[in-house]
Amino acid sequence: MSHQNNTDSIIKAVAEVCPHFPHHKAEGKWQKRWEQEKAFSTQENGGDKKFYCLEMFPYPSGKLHMGHLRNYAIGDVMARYYRMKGFSVLHPMGYDAFGLPAENAAIKNKVHPNHWTFNNIKEMKDQQTALGLSYDWEKDIATCHPEYYKWGQWLFLKFWEKGLVYKKEGLLNWCPDCQTVLANEQVVDGSCWRCDTTVVQKHMPQWYIKITDYAEELLNDLDKLDEWPHKVLVMQRNWIGRSEGAEIVFKIADGAEAGREIPVFTTRPDTIFGSTYMVLAPEHSLVETLIAGMENETQCREFIEKVAKMEKMDRTDDSTKKEGVFTGRYAINPVNQEKIPIWIANYVLVEYGTGAVMAVPTHDQRDFEFAREYDLPMRVVIKPEDAEFNTAEDMTEAWVDAGLMVNSAQFDGLPNDEGKKKVTVWMEDQGMGKSSINYRLRDWGISRQRYWGMPIPLIYCDACGVVTVPEDQLPVQLPLDVEIKGDGSPLARHEGFQKVACPKCGAQAKRESDTIDTFWDSSWYFLRYIDARNDEAPFSVEKANEWMPVDLYIGGVEHAVLHLLYSRFFTKALRDVGLVNVDEPFKKLVTQGMVTKDGAKMSKSKGNVVDPAVIVDKYGSDAARVFILFTSPPERDLEWSDEGVVGASRFIDRIYRLVMRFAESLKNEPVVKADKIGESAQSLRRICHKTIEAVTVDIEERIGLNTSIAKIMELVNEMYRFTEKDTINKCDFPVFRESVETLLRLFSPFAPHICDELYEAIGGEGFVLDQEWPKHNPAYLQSETMLLVVQVNGKVRGKVTVPSDADKDVVWEAALKEEQIVRWLEDKEPKKVIYVPKKLMNIVI
């Protein structure tokens, strides 16, 4: 057959009348097939190319919102992409199923939390399936399932063995009317959210986890997380809040407690000679003994009470004035033996440092304001050379910057930052204090006086004390025969649950009735997915080491601190127990932006919620996915637009029509190699390969899903141009076929249903997901000529078309042939000609 004959034969498009992608029917059909053929099972292909793709698991509220859709759409594209790239991909889903809303629903609707939760899980899973998300459902988990929390309890025991668990008194929100502990979210304007009684702070024994043992490592390892958003790293750094300084010991000067030590923490030991008074937090443990029997006792007590109330009302109010009272007592400044007054003030926090500060009003703005208010003594001890002040009287605000030390005995004349170290060393020698590092991070209080949570596997025995539940007795099952009324934990009055024989001595003992913070459950779920059905261990160490770390973790920024910090801590603690060999759980983190409407975050109270289920119902999940991925880059906020979804739906239809027009030929024409092809086919091929390259780079290097879709749209536009005539030369057909197959592959991670539908229509077998991700051929990117911009003095004045291999001289010649350019040059000799190969030429005159 001659080439001539080939060009003569043409392939005709089938006549049709604007067909629609029948998404309602076709999407369901594919979802069913994917399920039947286990298309999303984790395939471990043995190689070293693994990709663990994780989206933050949802609380099972029963309904997906737009934030979920966005989160999962991003994750699904990435999971499908890497799978097509030949990676072993782990892409699981589960439910963070313990927590308050289930109990609230129980009180309100008289349904059991267990029933309510599992019902919701089912509904959510159905919705997720309807989105065509490629989860391996054989690995799903629900944290409220005994098979899951059994291992949460087991891990608790490991932490216990490591000495990471301890008990101490903690302050809790307590509603005296409901006789129950309230979570912070249940305290509204200082009152109980249900009965409006004023909430009080109550000291109760609580279990704590020593996360502070890992503070230093949690901080230092942030440097390893080079694929985390900068914002999140900063938030974690601030949360851990490391401060270097000194702990200095002051002594009580007089009274019955004379000589008793009051340590303070300061980051400014260089200012110690300027400490002219001391302030304790109202809750400080020494306050009681200090004020007892003093003249000001009543006044002090009134103040303490006032602060206690203020604190829970609105501590964050920045208009809160610094207030305090004098205890009547004095302390001794160890460096100069000065007697300084001890005050109590609202601006000192009991939780930070030692709960006591040495006040240096001249060099700390808060102390300055307080001292001015109460007329306390001040002394300048740091002075810059060009100081505008000589004595404290000249100051209008505290001097907090660098300077030379003055009024500081043997340290006079030293630059203050040098003084910091020298003073500390000297004080250490004198036994007055020591260098100290303080963290803002507190130990993690995990006790919750609630029902719907993981029981803490501990037993109280009168004879043996606190005894852990033996491993072979796990799980400690959460009893289901309870009545939830909201008046305290039902576990505390559940006899069958509480009564237990002591595992050590066999005597009658009592179970811990507190449950654990739900953050415990979510701190290790990513490890359980790896080996979700293991009934002998939380997960196999070997498998965990294969899959960890999670390569890509996607979720909302609201978890930037707590969940991500606890998970990091768990990973490190489990590493020390020998269960994993990684230091950090999440390699790359993407925090997706909010979905907004009318400029505000979607919320029930604002009434601007759009239900993804309604959108999926109307336009199909492909359209919903494409819209939400196309409209904004993943990390930025996304403004919802009804028209935008229509646009996405239109684009999907457009692809459907294009491919269906030629489906018959694509299915039946023999596949041949492209031989001699025409100019428009060459151009199509070039754009096709350019698109492959661009989409691959966009997805892989920056998760640029919006631009990926834009580039696929450009390819489709080009294909429409190519097929304008309704006929394609036979010799050009292989190029068109290639473009269709490429399009379906490139687009399938975004819109998997339509791509499988069309793939089938053109005679493809199986799922596009199992096809290889296309590779671009660099040779096809070349064209014979290129268009170059010619600038004169930095402004575009013309364009020239030159051969692709043209060098500077050739371009220069071509430029001189352009009338426009010549006119702008005005016969002047160019001062300089800058040539950027393949881009532009700039002529400076």
Add this chain to the structure above:
RNA sequence: GGCCGGGUGGUGGAACGGUAUACACGAGGGACUUAAAAUCCCUUGCCGACAACGGCUUGAGGGUUCGAAUCCCUCCCCGGCUACCA
């Protein structure tokens, strides 16, 4: 107050030192239709009444550079987080 984002057409957004406004939405006009929907085509940053053409334009003002939305400095506005951390 501190820290982190962000300011580009009517709108969502492209462009990570090299043609600013890709791609899409919306709008306007046209074709097809008895009509509508759907679809297809054209126009669409602003100004010079139109075209050729020219000027202006990435929150404001400076700077570096042959060349700046992009880098540097100063300032303004919007959003988020955090908040007396000694």
